[in-house]
Amino acid sequence: MTIEILNTGSELLLGRILNTHQQWLCARLTQAGYPVTRQVLVSDRSDDIQQAVREALGRADLVITTGGLGPTCDDITRERIAELLDRPLEFDASVSQSVQAFFRSRGRPVPPRTRVEAMVPKGAVVLPNGHGTAPGLRLGVAPNPFRPGGGPSWLVMLPGPPRELRPMFDDQVLPWIASEFPLEGGFACRTLKTSGIGESNMEELISGPLRHLTDRGMDLGFCARVGEVDVRFVARGADASSVVAEAESITRRLAGDAVFGEQDEVLEGVLVRELTRRRQTLALAESCTGGHIAHRLTNVPGASAVFLAGYVTYANTAKVRTLGVREETLRESGAVSEAVARQMAEGARAVSGADWALSVTGIAGPSGGTPDKPVGTVWMALAGPAGTEAVQRLNRFDRETFKFTTGQQAMHLLFQHLNRAES
Amino acid sequence: MTIEILNTGSELLLGRILNTHQQWLCARLTQAGYPVTRQVLVSDRSDDIQQAVREALGRADLVITTGGLGPTCDDITRERIAELLDRPLEFDASVSQSVQAFFRSRGRPVPPRTRVEAMVPKGAVVLPNGHGTAPGLRLGVAPNPFRPGGGPSWLVMLPGPPRELRPMFDDQVLPWIASEFPLEGGFACRTLKTSGIGESNMEELISGPLRHLTDRGMDLGFCARVGEVDVRFVARGADASSVVAEAESITRRLAGDAVFGEQDEVLEGVLVRELTRRRQTLALAESCTGGHIAHRLTNVPGASAVFLAGYVTYANTAKVRTLGVREETLRESGAVSEAVARQMAEGARAVSGADWALSVTGIAGPSGGTPDKPVGTVWMALAGPAGTEAVQRLNRFDRETFKFTTGQQAMHLLFQHLNRAES
Numbered sequence: 140m141t142i143e144i145l146n147t148g149s150e151l152l153l154g155r156i157l158n159t160h161q162q163w164l165c166a167r168l169t170q171a172g173y174p175v176t177r178q179v180l181v182s183d184r185s186d187d188i189q190q191a192v193r194e195a196l197g198r199a200d201l202v203i204t205t206g207g208l209g210p211t212c213d214d215i216t217r218e219r220i221a222e223l224l225d226r227p228l229e230f231d232a233s234v235s236q237s238v239q240a241f242f243r244s245r246g247r248p249v250p251p252r253t254r255v256e257a258m259v260p261k262g263a264v265v266l267p268n269g270h271g272t273a274p275g276l277r278l279g280v281a282p283n284p285f286r287p288g289g290g291p292s293w294l295v296m297l298p299g300p301p302r303e304l305r306p307m308f309d310d311q312v313l314p315w316i317a318s319e320f321p322l323e324g325g326f327a328c329r330t331l332k333t334s335g336i337g338e339s340n341m342e343e344l345i346s347g348p349l350r351h352l353t354d355r356g357m358d359l360g361f362c363a364r365v366g367e368v369d370v371r372f373v374a375r376g377a378d379a380s381s382v383v384a385e386a387e388s389i390t391r392r393l394a395g396d397a398v399f400g401e402q403d404e405v406l407e408g409v410l411v412r413e414l415t416r417r418r419q420t421l422a423l424a425e426s427c428t429g430g431h432i433a434h435r436l437t438n439v440p441g442a443s444a445v446f447l448a449g450y451v452t453y454a455n456t457a458k459v460r461t462l463g464v465r466e467e468t469l470r471e472s473g474a475v476s477e478a479v480a481r482q483m484a485e486g487a488r489a490v491s492g493a494d495w496a497l498s499v500t501g502i503a504g505p506s507g508g509t510p511d512k513p514v515g516t517v518w519m520a521l522a523g524p525a526g527t528e529a530v531q532r533l534n535r536f537d538r539e540t541f542k543f544t545t546g547q548q549a550m551h552l553l554f555q556h557l558n559r560a561e562s
Numbered sequence: 563m564t565i566e567i568l569n570t571g572s573e574l575l576l577g578r579i580l581n582t583h584q585q586w587l588c589a590r591l592t593q594a595g596y597p598v599t600r601q602v603l604v605s606d607r608s609d610d611i612q613q614a615v616r617e618a619l620g621r622a623d624l625v626i627t628t629g630g631l632g633p634t635c636d637d638i639t640r641e642r643i644a645e646l647l648d649r650p651l652e653f654d655a656s657v658s659q660s661v662q663a664f665f666r667s668r669g670r671p672v673p674p675r676t677r678v679e680a681m682v683p684k685g686a687v688v689l690p691n692g693h694g695t696a697p698g699l700r701l702g703v704a705p706n707p708f709r710p711g712g713g714p715s716w717l718v719m720l721p722g723p724p725r726e727l728r729p730m731f732d733d734q735v736l737p738w739i740a741s742e743f744p745l746e747g748g749f750a751c752r753t754l755k756t757s758g759i760g761e762s763n764m765e766e767l768i769s770g771p772l773r774h775l776t777d778r779g780m781d782l783g784f785c786a787r788v789g790e791v792d793v794r795f796v797a798r799g800a801d802a803s804s805v806v807a808e809a810e811s812i813t814r815r816l817a818g819d820a821v822f823g824e825q826d827e828v829l830e831g832v833l834v835r836e837l838t839r840r841r842q843t844l845a846l847a848e849s850c851t852g853g854h855i856a857h858r859l860t861n862v863p864g865a866s867a868v869f870l871a872g873y874v875t876y877a878n879t880a881k882v883r884t885l886g887v888r889e890e891t892l893r894e895s896g897a898v899s900e901a902v903a904r905q906m907a908e909g910a911r912a913v914s915g916a917d918w919a920l921s922v923t924g925i926a927g928p929s930g931g932t933p934d935k936p937v938g939t940v941w942m943a944l945a946g947p948a949g950t951e952a953v954q955r956l957n958r959f960d961r962e963t964f965k966f967t968t969g970q971q972a973m974h975l976l977f978q979h980l981n982r983a984e985s
Contacts, residue, residue, distance in 0.1 A: 150785040152598050154589025155753070155792060158581065161603065166577025175575050177610070180584065180601040187600070194617075211765055211784055245956055250762035270960060300786070302963045362578045423853075423874070429860025430853035433874045437852025438962055440928055442876075448884065449874030451846070451856045457871035457914060461884060491880060505863055539861055 140320050142168060143199040144178040145191050147216050148206040148299060152182050159301060160205045164308065170402075171313060172326040183213040189223045196292050197285040201316070206299035208273035210252040216296060217258065217276065224280060224294075226260035234265060238272045266295075266311045271303035275311070293319070325379035329387055331370045332400040334551045338363040341370060341397075345390050357382050365540055366547030367406070370394075396558045399551065406550045407435040413557050414445035414495075421553070422491035423449040424462055424483040426474065427501035427517065431542040432549060448491045452483065462486030473512070475500050477529045480518035484529075488522040495556075496522045497549050501534070503541045515541065519549045521556060528552070563743050565591060566622040567601040568614050570629040570639055571722065575605050582724060583628045587731065594736060595749035595798075606636040612646045619715050620708040624739070629722035631696040633675040639719060640681065640699065647703060647717075649683035657688055661695045689718075689734045694726035698734065716742070748802035752810055754793045755823040757974045761786040764793060764820075768813050780805050788963055789970030790829070793817075819981045822974065829973045830858040836980050837868035837918075844976070845914035846872040847885055847906040849897065850924035850940065854965040855972060871914045875906065885909030898923050900941050900952045907945035907952075918979075919945045920972050924957070926964045938964065942972045944979060951975070 144164055151158050158180065165175045179195065181187040188207070195202040207216025221228050235257035242249045256273045259265060266275030275298060281291030295312055297304045333341065338361050346359065353359050358373040370390055374382040391398050400409045414421055423433050423446075433449030436442050450461050455474055458464040463486040464479055472478045480498050488496035501517030508514035515535035521528050530552065534544045567587055574581050581603065588598045599622065604610040611630070618625040630639030644651050658680035665672045679696045682688055689698030698721060704714030718735055720727045756764065761784050769782065776782050779799070785792040793813055797805040814821050823832045837844055846856050846869075856872030859865050873884050878897055881887040886909040887902055895901045903921050911919035924940030931937035938958035944951050953975065957967045 149783060150792075150794075151585070152588055152601065153592045153783075153794075154585045154587070154598075155785055155794070156787070157585045162574075162577045162580045164577070165575055169576045175577075176605070177614075178575065178603040182599065191600075209786075210762055212769075213783060245958060247760075250760075250766070252762055252765075302788075302960050306960075360578070425853075429865070429869075430848075430856025430872050430874065431860075433853025434851075434857040434965070437854075437874075437876065437926075438965070440961060442852070443930075446852075447877040448880035449853050449872075449876070450884070451853065451860075451872030451874065453860065453866055453872070454870040454914075460913060461871065461873070490883060491877075503860075538863060542857075542861070 140173060140201070141176045141199040142173055142201045142203065143195045144175055145195055145202055145204045146178065146180040146206060147183060147188055147204060148180075149182045149184075149213065151180055151206075160304060163301070163305065164203065164205075167308065167313065168316075170328050170330075171317065172322045172328065173316060173320070183207060183215060185215060185219050188216060188219045192220055192223055192294070193285050196280055196283055196294070197287070199292060200320070201293045201295065203312075204294070204296045205304060208256070208275070208296060208298045210250060210255055210273070214255075214273075217255075217260065220278075220294065220296065221260040224260070224278070226262060226278070228258040229261055231257050231259040231265060234259065234274050237267065237274070241272050266297075266307055268298060268303050269306055269310075271298060271300055273298045273303070275307050277312075277315070324375060325377050326375050327379035327383040328371070328373045329383045330372075330402050331387060331390055331394075331398050332367060332402075332404055332406075333370060333394055333397045334367045334399055334406065334547055336368065336394060336397045338368050341368050341394070344393055345370070348389050348393060349386055352382055352386050355382065357386060359386070366544040396555050399554050405435070406547060406554065408439045410550055410553060410557075411436065411439040411442050411445055413554075415441065417557070419494040420445050420447050420492075422447050422487040422493035422496040424487035424496060424498040425449060425451050426453060426458070426483070426499060427503045428499050428542050428546050428549070429453060429503075432497070432499070432546040435546060435550075447493045448487075450487055450490075458483060462490065475502055475512055475516055475518060477518050477520075477531070480520040480529050481522075481527050484520035484522035484527055494524060495553060497553055498522075499545055499549050501532075501541075501545060503538050505538065517545050517548075519545070519552065521549075521552050523556060528556075563596060563624070564599045564622040565596055565624045565626065566618040567598055568618055568625060568627045569601065569603040570606055570611055570627060571603075572605045572607075572636065574603055583727060586724070586728065587626065587628075590731065590736065591739075593751060594740065595745045595751075596739060596743070606630060606638060608638060608642050611639060611642045615643055615646055615717070616708050619703060619706055619717070620710070622715060623743070624716045624718065626735075627717070627719045628727060631679065631698070631719060631721045633673060633678055633696070637678075637696075640678075640683070643701075643717065643719065644683040647683065647701070649685060649701070651681040652684055654680050654682040654688060657682065657697050660690060660697070664695050689730055691721060691726055692729055692733075694721060694723055696721045696726070698730050700735075700738070747799045749798050750802035750806040751796045752794070752806045753825050754810060754813055754817075754821050755790060755825075755827055755829075756793060756817055756820045757790045757822055757829060757970055757977075758820045759791065759817060761791050764791050764817070767816055768793070771812050771816060772809055775805055775809050778805065780809060782809070789967040819978050822977050828858075829970060829977065831862050833973055833976060833980075834859065834862040834865050834868055836977075838864065840980070842917040843868050843870050843915075845870050845910045845916035845919040847910035847919060847921035848872060848874050849876060849881070849906070849922060850926045851922050851965045851969050851972070852876060852926075855920070855922070855969040858969060858973075870916045871910075873910055873913075881906060885913065896935070898925055898935055898939055898941060900943075900954070903941035903943040903952050904945075904950050907943035907950055911945040917947060918976060920976055921945075922968055922972050924955075924968060926961050928961065940968050940971075942968070942975060944972075944975050946979060951979075
């Protein structure tokens with residue numbers, strides 16, 4: 140099966156926004172066993188879109204377009220594809236009602252131009268948009284005038300905003316692909332999420348013990364991300380599931396609590412789940428991460444069950460007033476020190492009443508470093524029922540990477556303690 | 563002039579890494595007046611690369627490829643293009659010496675496979691790599707067997723790692739493009755960043771008053787992001803700068819303080835700059851945004867000059883203990899109410915000693931809504947030198963979009979107050 144992605148949008152070609160759809164759709168399809176063969180990006184111009192659709196339909200079984208379904212004058216994907224395929228646009232009352240309901244529920248007037256969102260090419264299946272107004276569309280092209288032999292193709296049009304595209308793809312497109320194009324033979328794909336072991340060290344640790352599986356055709360892949368490394372196993376054939384299960388079991392045994400999750404899990408989600416299960420609560424005292432950890436934890440639905448409070452004590456006065464850090468400690472040891480990290484964590488635990496409190500204090504840069512405390516220096520502490528543990532790290536990265544890496548290390552510290560408390 | 567970008571790399575098509583080259587190259591070329599007409603991504607397979615190069619050379623004056631110039635077995639771009647264009651690969655001693663010097667200066671042995679990096683297609687100009695080993699290549703294709711009429715094209719091959727590609731492009735490719743394809747007449751491109759007016763409403767507001775400019779060929783574009791809309795003007799010709807300046811002036815007059823910045827500016831960066839200029843300070847009291855606003859503000863280098871503290875008072879007890887919100891107010895009005903938003907802002911201002919304090923309290927969802935306070939209900943307040951203002955919003959989005967939108971609205975409230983205080 141051949142799949143091509145066609146991204147439309149002059150704002151992408153002008154470099155105004157990053158094309159995250161390409162990676163997201165490719166990853167989703169690859170995990171399901173449907174690798175993408177080509178991706179093309181063209182502008183919002185009539186000729187460009189029609190030419191690219193014509194070429195893609197000439198090659199692929201499935202063409203997925205993104206963008207250009209909205210109400211503004213540069214949203215022309217729907218119209219141009221309808222024209223190319225000679226499908227008249229027909230007014231769909233149910234789409235129109237959804238669009239009107241969307242604006243009504245927000246107490247806003249319905250912009251007249253949104254009427255075009257209810258125009259559906261004849262024969263297309265409407266994919267309702269649960270998070271916006273423009274619906275997606277699915278269109279069978281059979282016979283396919285652009286393909287040698289006329290073999291059929293499918294065209295799926297998705298809206299541009301990621302918050303609209305992603306749930307629509309997961310809920311309405313991926314299940315349809317699996318039923319329309321069933322995979323022959325077995326297929327298994329599994330990703331373990333790890334933190335605390337670098338990519339090269341992880342490869343050294345597990346590639347030997349997994350050799351009997353890679354020799355049988357299992358694909359072993361590593362992907363280094365900020366503060367974490369993905370380990371991925373892909374197998375095909377009748378025994379695909381058992382091969383991948385064995386690889387996972389060997390890796391978990393060797394890597395221990397460096398493995399914090401699987402597939403798309405994020406460390407903050409694992410922490411919220413594990414704390415909820417234990418009926419324990421958490422507070423944060425952040426200096427150099429500036430609210431980054433609180434932000435990530437509160438991205439998790441249900442975080443309010445375990446997260447009581449975060450104190451972003453950026454200024455020293457805030458560390459003193461809110462967390463009870465002692466002024467003489469700040470004076471003698473400096474804000475980036477083991478003593479201050481400990482007092483921050485213990486202060487946050489006391490003032491919030493939480494079971495656990497994590498603190499971080501460090502120098503994010505680009506300025507603020509000294510010879511004995513260079514940019515990137517971090518102290519973090521975890522205060523818990525059995526006392527306080529502090530660790531030092533050196534994270535020499537740009538500012539945002541520094542915050543993410545430091546946040547990841549702090550959360551992984553809590554993950555390890557929760558794990559140990561269990562075992 | 564037509565330019566196409568051809569990204570190669572199976573790791574991109576598998577969705578393992580994000581294609582940042584596309585946006586970066588497109589932005590660089592657009593700013594210089596050379597918009598990219600198409601971008602294509604294919605795998606590291608021989609047929610795919612040759613087919614894509616053939617098609618691109620059939621359409622474009624300049625084709626820029628990325629990736630596949632290194633020493634590993636999946637780096638085949640150089641060889642496959644040489645084969646396609648029938649240019650024998652010739653050993654280039656100066657490239658070989660650079661590669662050897664690169665490894666020697668790092669005290670590492672020269673991997674034998676790097677020899678392929680010194681193989682140069684006959685007639686190609688070598689672009690030395692200042693930050694790695696594989697050089698870039700520039701190749702004139704004249705006559706061009708793939709183009710109707712045989713008109714000449716250029717092929718520029720760049721290495722995959724961003725730290726190698728970017729300086730090579732800026733120092734060796736962009737200046738060459740400017741001299742090989744001099745711009746006729748003028749060129750101007752400008753983006754205004756706005757918040758508080760939706761995409762459709764913004765278009766209704768300005769497209770009429772700008773019609774005399776768009777009729778003369780100015781391109782007017784809108785890009786809806788989360789919580790903000792970019793308005794973009796692009797003009798060519800002798801009067802390009804004055805056309806774009808007039809469009810900007812009309813838009814600023816009509817949209818007022820919805821315009822918070824220009825080009826790549828972000829609202830948090832504008833606030834840090836404006837507060838720094840006024841020598842004023844800020845504190846935050848976040849409930850439903852959970853540290854998101856603090857995180858964004860502290861992404862800005864220099865934020866520590868204006869940002870004193872953020873209180874992520876997720877639990878009600880934290881609102882009471884840290885910010886002095888009254889228990890009876892929580893009981894009578896509920897945590898998501900005007901009274902609590904005001905007490906949070908005033909409490910944060912008092913405890914931090916900041917000039918300004920922003921508070922947000924709301925229901926992020928997916929659960930927690932009631933009939934009279936549905937999911938998405940938000941109260942926010944700004945406490946400042948002249949008193950406190952509270953506003954209500956209804957943000958019905960998924961959780962992360964909710965946080966970003968709400969944060970954007972809260973920061974825009976402060977932006978408007980700073981603006982008014984000035985005028």
